[in-house]
Amino acid sequence: MNEWLTPGLTALVEAVVSKLCEGSSVVVRIPRLFPAGLESRVRTAARESGEMLKRIDPDEHSPARRLMSALDPDDPELSVEISTACLLDKPGLEGTVFWLRLTDVARTTPWLKFLDEVATLRRTHPGRLSPRLLLLLEEGALTCAVGRKVGIEVLDADAHLDFIDLLLVAMHRARMTCGSGIKSQLVGQTCSHLAIWDFGLLDRLLDEPMERLFQPDPVLMDYASELDWSPETTPDWTNGGLKTCDGAVRVHSGLAAIRGDSLDLASRVWSGQASVLMPILEMRRQEIVDAYRDILRACLPWKNLYEEWIQSPDDLELGEVDYLLSRSGIVSARVKAIKNARNELSHLRSLPPLKALSSEIVSRFAR
Numbered sequence: 001m002n003e004w005l006t007p008g009l010t011a012l013v014e015a016v017v018s019k020l021c022e023g024s025s026v027v028v029r030i031p032r033l034f035p036a037g038l039e040s041r042v043r044t045a046a047r048e049s050g051e052m053l054k055r056i057d058p059d060e061h062s063p064a065r066r067l068m069s070a071l072d073p074d075d076p077e078l079s080v081e082i083s084t085a086c087l088l089d090k091p092g093l094e095g096t097v098f099w100l101r102l103t104d105v106a107r108t109t110p111w112l113k114f115l116d117e118v119a120t121l122r123r124t125h126p127g128r129l130s131p132r133l134l135l136l137l138e139e140g141a142l143t144c145a146v147g148r149k150v151g152i153e154v155l156d157a158d159a160h161l162d163f164i165d166l167l168l169v170a171m172h173r174a175r176m177t178c179g180s181g182i183k184s185q186l187v188g189q190t191c192s193h194l195a196i197w198d199f200g201l202l203d204r205l206l207d208e209p210m211e212r213l214f215q216p217d218p219v220l221m222d223y224a225s226e227l228d229w230s231p232e233t234t235p236d237w238t239n240g241g242l243k244t245c246d247g248a249v250r251v252h253s254g255l256a257a258i259r260g261d262s263l264d265l266a267s268r269v270w271s272g273q274a275s276v277l278m279p280i281l282e283m284r285r286q287e288i289v290d291a292y293r294d295i296l297r298a299c300l301p302w303k304n305l306y307e308e309w310i311q312s313p314d315d316l317e318l319g320e321v322d323y324l325l326s327r328s329g330i331v332s333a334r335v336k337a338i339k340n341a342r343n344e345l346s347h348l349r350s351l352p353p354l355k356a357l358s359s360e361i362v363s364r365f366a367r
Contacts, residue, residue: 001172003035003199006165012038012157016134017045019153020097023122025115025133027146030157032139033198033240033252038157039099039136046097053134056098058107063114067098067131084117088128099134108141119151142238158197158237163245166202167192173206182276182362187213190272194220194253194265197243201254210353214269217257224254231259270350277351280361281318281342287365288321288335289313299324318342334360 003009012028016038019026028038043053056070064082068075071092087093102108111133121130137144146154167188174188187206190213195202204223205213212219227240233255235241241252256264289296296313303309304320316324318339325332337360344351355361 001169003165003169004037004041006168008160008162008165009035009041012155012160013041013045015153015155015160016042017049017051019155020046020051020132020134021049023132024151024153025118025131025135026153026155027112027115027135027137028155028157029137029142029146031142031238031240033200034157034161035199039101039134042099042134050095051097052095053097053099056100058100058102058111063111070098071096084114085121087131088121088125090129090131093129093131097132097134099136101136101138102141103137103139105140105144108135108137108144111135112144112146115152116147116149119149122151139238158243161197163192163196166195166197166199169199170195170202170206173202177206182280183210183357185276186210186273186356189275190214190269193268193272193275196245196250196253198240198252198254201252210357214273214350214353214356216253216269217262217265220254220257220265224252224258227254229255229258233258266350267348270345270348273350273356274345277341277345277356277361281338281345284338284361284365285318285321285342286314288318288338289316291365291367292321292325292330295328295330296321296324299328334365337361338365 064084148154170192171188174184178184191205235251241255301309301311322339
């Protein structure tokens, strides 16, 4: 599954094209580690809406002169001083959007000023045709302040990318690699909770065996080193080291690893495992209760450790089931294994691969 087919990134493309079709210029701020390919997706979607994207490479010339030259290299006005107003109603503006990729402050500043001038022209000459631009800001250009005005739409690409987008891709790719079943679910969920928003890291993790995936610190430290991160690197949304997810600020797993935050990484692995295994363990509990219902019913009512009277076998926890069965002379190794796995996860401890994929957990329970 291509990441650009996910809901969040699809919505980003739609938002860019929609604003361009409305006549606005669009500035998209793109942090490091964001998936590549926005311009090609926008170009395809814009073409379907009757718009054509024309690439401009910024140079030492003024933006107005650069656009006029792109429209017509032989335009006689190129021999004189050119202002932004000279571009009004120029042939070729209809149906054309100029796009630029900007990566530093020096190149970005004149183009942002030019956008302000175009926005002013749109307000003062509402019936005339003015240029539309798509500016993709990356790296050093992200430090530039962008004015939000009528006729200028500013979009943060990162804001459109959600955990669910990466999860959808992870589950699809895990299914292609591991086949259907619990293993693909465990791999997909664990990779997602570690990568969170970084599709590059997701691909790296999907290539790892489960033993390294459940103990990911070395893999993550290698990945962080490849990004030239160190323990002194300050996490920031521009460098891909920080993102707000579901209202919580999350640090990239690579930075967490290289800074020695093993507890945080262990929590992420646990979250991935628990999302898959806890529902399965609950199904095993219900199957155990059904298998021993008559014996358990004979033990009730019974007061548990919390001074609560249990009236129905369906309300018994796994530990309570194991205790009452043992008291009744029934010792089941499998019941104990399921109980122990549930206890580990309940205390925020993840399971090793052999235990997570054991038939004791995966298979239905029957006496």
